[in-house]
Amino acid sequence: MGDKANTHTGAAGRATAADHPASVRNVVLVGHSGSGKTTLVEALALTAGAVNRAGRVEDGTAVSDYDEIEHRQQRSVQLSLVPLEWDGYKINLLDTPGYADFVGELRAGLRAADAALFVVSASDGPETMAGATRMVWEECAAVGMPRAIVVTHLEAARSDFEQMTRTCETFFGGDDPDAVIPLYLPLHGEPGHDGHAPVTGLVGLLSQRVFDYASGERKESEPDPDQLPLIEEARNRLIEGIIAESEDETLMDRYVSGEEIDYKTLVGDLERAVARGVFHPVLAAAPAAPGARQGIGTVELLELITGGFPTPLERAAPVVTTPSGDARTVNVCDPDGPLVAEVVKTASDPYVGRISLVRVFSGTLRPDDTVHVSGHGLADRGHEDHDVDERIGALSSPFGKQQRVLSHCIAGDMACVAKLGRAETGDTLSAKDDPLLMEPWDMPDPLLPLAIQAHSKPDEDKLSQGLSRLVAEDPTMRLEQNQATHQVVLWCLGEAHADVALERLRNRYGVQVDVVPHKVSLRETFADRSAGRGRHVKQSGGHGQFAICEIEVEPLPNGSGIEFVDKVVGGAVPRQFIPSVEKGVRAQAAKGVAAGYPLIDVRITLLDGKSHSVDSSDAAFQTAGALALREAAADAKIHLLEPVAEVQVLVADDYVGAVMSDLSGRRGRVVGTEQAPGSRTLVRAEIPEIEIGRYAVDLRSLSHGTGRFSRAYTRHEPMPSQLGDRMREQAQDVS
Template sequence: MGDRTHTPTGAAARALTADRPAAIRNVVLVGHSGSGKTTLVEALAQTTGAVNRAGRVEDGTTVSDHDDVEQRGHRSVSLTLVPVTWGGIKINLLDTPGYADFVGELRAGLRAADAALFVVSAAQEAEAVDGTTRAVWEECAAVGMPRAIVVTHLDTARTPFDAMTRVCAELFGGDDPDAVLPLYLPVHGPRSADGHAPLTGLTGLLTQRILDYSGGERREHPPAASEQDRLTEARDRLIEGIIAECEDETLMDRYLAGEPVDVKTLVDDLERALARGTFHPVLTAAPAAEGARQGLGTVELLDLITGGFPTPLERPLPAVSTLHGATLPALECDPDGPLAAEVVKTSPDPYVGRLSLVRVFSGTLRPDDTVHLFGHGLDDPAREARPFHEAEIRVGALSSPFGKQQRPLTACVAGDLACVARLDTAETGDTLSDPAHPLLLRPWATPDPLLPLAIEAHGKADEDKLSHALARLVAEDPTLRLEQNPDTRQVVLWCIGEAHRDVALDRLRTRHGVQVDAVPHRVALRETFAAPAGGLGRHVKQSGGHGQYAVCAIDVEPLPAGSGIEFVDRIVGGSVPRQYISSVEKGVRAQAARGVATGHPLVDVRVTLRDGKAHSVDSSDAAFQTAGALALREAAHAARIQLLEPVAEIGVLVPDDYVGPVMSDLSGRRGRVTGTEQTAPGRTLVRAEVPELEIGRYAVDLRSLTHGTGRFDRAYARHAPLPPHLADRLTSSPEADAKHA
């Protein structure tokens, strides 16, 4: 931001070990898919000298290449760490996916970072800032995380830089658009015959110097006289924005009175406001031209990161508790303090097995240390989906990733990140601590996966490996939820969206060698009697030797929803011996679990045993169980069976502009809106009850309906009668016939 000297080349640029938290910056890059995050990371790495002028590391790969980085349409779907150094400061750049489906990777990056760069593309116009990006900005604002904005693709821009800064101020500035202002203005070269004006440099608003990149290296010179008016107007607005955030309340009065403010004071105030999360500068950057070492704007961006973004010492650490949930005193980012580290990502490695990316919040982690690994507290409500586990394990080698390389580290101090080998039982989100003082870091929030994927093993060999593969898959990705549905007997992977689903299937096949077939997801329906009925179960067989004899008569009547199966004994005179009453009940309940008409469990009925017959020799427990089941089926033939469908309570949080379309869409899904409430300025929560048959793809449809700005949660409410025309369609379909055969 000011005039600084930079000599980042050679071995010093590759020294990726930090010895103190003050020499570390952890920065996460956030932005829409295609905004240029990965290209920006590579440009920063080239400017720091971490890669050569061709953008390659020693093995010929780029810094964004990694064994665990899968691609969909040449876009990363995985969190990637790229460490570089600048001016003696280690910068951990965390490149996150831009797809909304992989918000779990994005949240892991936010957890590991202390500041955020929001990357927006001038070539994407209205799509430059999607709903997910705006939601992440609001989350960062809520916790005071420092943020800056980088505009990319100005060389191919559909929207000029001035218009992009106005868009950023409107979307990110909230009630204070003057807190989002540019630090530099782009300089364009002569316009060509096709109307294109190449980007050649930047004008520093505080220093009033042209930073010229047209020759391949950064050069400085004064601005042209013709640019002075435009420069002065933008500079005055920037100075006023910086002073408005200054802690010295007299500075604004002195400035308005005409007292000059020196550049150093402005830079210092800017950096303090940025570190507090109250001012958000807008910069631009572009990759280096062919043969050039420095990308346009990358030096300025690196200066901002090292000078304005906070060190790990300046950011609050996650809350900690005992293994049983009791709150502990807040940790400090002290290399000599108690060890508290967290696994923010796990991925397979062909050479060392599972590789864990770890953020150390307190203490120092060293190779061969013994640590206490703990995941999912004893009182964690998510234990059913992700069981509690703990172990004392030995840490393997520490390394710093760089492309496909893993560069060895001797230690990882508080505030730094490292890859740890051979943490084979570790899952994403697990805590590593001192065995003498075990603790648990409060987990970060992850979205609830709401798109079901029912799968079956393709063959016998796959069936044998499927369970282990699914366990590994879910351990690596906390936004996947595995369900073994006892009602439908399906294995269901709950995903964030369709792209997330496709990647999960691909990982099962490529990482774990398991072929699976996606099958239609079945909703757990129920049956009940629509009216009273009676049934007679007669099980009489004599085929030589000991025979079978049992007869029972029952009455069945419907009960209110939620009553389950009620069995009543009305036998008088011993027509059914006492020892066989429970046998009849077992047979009735077993048949109810199997269903009596469509194969779905029978619920909410009272079954009354009123009469029967027994034989002194041939009656048995098994015979009366069979008779009880036959009697219930006989009663079902004499009555109308009502199908019940599960109904979910859902809450849909959307911008006010989409409330009408969302409510209309819910009505079309047989939903009943139960209320709305304002949760924040411009945001409304729509509450409704909707049949689960209608919301199997709602996670995808809502994203399309609200352009990625809406989200919802769901919870089971009850089972309710299924309309007859839908019941007839379900029971007459070939799939239903095959299911209930």
């Protein structure tokens, strides 16, 4: 694996359907923004013969061309599939965004893949590994996903392969740093005028062969005698690491006794250990020289993928139920089994319409099939449960901006499906006569609110459809129609996520929106007992209006709502008008009595009143009830109540002090802490919701990307008087 002669010719860029799951490799690339994932994908495509030396496909576009937003922002914002052919294998490379705001795209890639390549830059410091990248590594470890590491940017002046390898051992090795070991060491040429020696090739530690890329073609040779001592220590450590993970229990004893272990035995054990997810080789990659056919390390990486990464047959069968929840057993990756496929990404094409990227886990998908589309479990994010039969259109394999037609897609492979008008990301496709459902993958909770409104009347007409299509593509986004504040709110993962949402609304769906300040659902209540008299008397010829009522208002404990009590005696208010008074005071309570926020947690008691045999009416007593409540409020102290959330912050131990100090500065009350796995601490606090509108952004900055939090409404409680006065003034200015 990786130490073989360069006999591969690659493919001419054809994206054909795989014939058997054993010939498929699904690999997701993971790494922080700027680590070089997309550049590496393009280099692999060049080596596989899928693009020309200028990095272009047949139509002249780049293999990574997909979204105009990515070009403008100069960063990946969505998952993209790049299929390659190499040595008789089909390799589906899933390039994921490295920026934390698009972790939903990363999670989709992890769901669709069977192995992961963690891409790290040799010129970066350890801080880039300590945040989200390390957490994703731990997630992969929890499910046993095979992983390898690729060190990029070896051409940079400050690059240090050895130092980055040690950093990987620290952050990824955990209790077993000997499971993270290089397979190759970079070879350097003569230093330039700046003193930096460029990488010209690699030396294979197992084979002790040199792979020289200096000429633009990979050439294999024996190492110079003076190079052998430099690799001996690293080679011995690699062999010991492989033997430690070998399933042959006699191998270590034979090695310790001085026996020379056969090269093929070592390679076989290495490949099995990688496929089992217990050994994580480190490889090196550098850009191709101008005009070269191969980037440094790309052949070695393709050989690792085809030889060491597992086939889809080695992945456990997904948990499948019927839409009603009954368990079903599905064989592992059987092309002849019942159809079970999952939409891992949804996109819109201005000419084709909705395109769904689908991973097939069982069965075979064919063009023009009628399939059952099931979507369950995401109702809280604006995705209503749905079950519908749809006829799919053409199957294709994406490459740059091209869509190459496929005749079928077997279990273990991926394809783009056209014309699934109702399918959303996370939905399950199955046979129409045997509907099945896969549980949605774990997605982060969007916690940054973005309140929007249509810019004009034409935009208002298009807004609903644009928003529904937007959230259908991105299940990490939650759409809220807030009944309390009357705002349309898009809950996003961060500012960049919000910016992309706005740009897609504007450019893809033709909807101009304005961003407005996000409102929290404030409430009002009485601080003490008060009384009010409502008098509604009008006479203007014919039937007049006559209603008088007297009420008393008193505060109730938190969560009591509004309680109406009738204590009228002697028929001062006729029985038929008692409900009218209640309706009037409740209507006024909903409108508010001080700053326009709903009134809660009070008991309103009707004590007395007067009526007229002719002029009293339902409408008159409703008005009198409302007037009485407003008069009672005018003579009382009214508290503004703000919503309080329980917040749980999971953060690395190094940042606990800073997080707790920040929470206190937001009027938060820390109610407890507890240790969590991975040298992290869970901080529990109660904090006013008005103080955490941007906490998703601020926590990321405060914790260097290591923190995450959840929030849940607990109650409303009085707002500080100074802040309450300011909110009343703002309400009066608006009115």
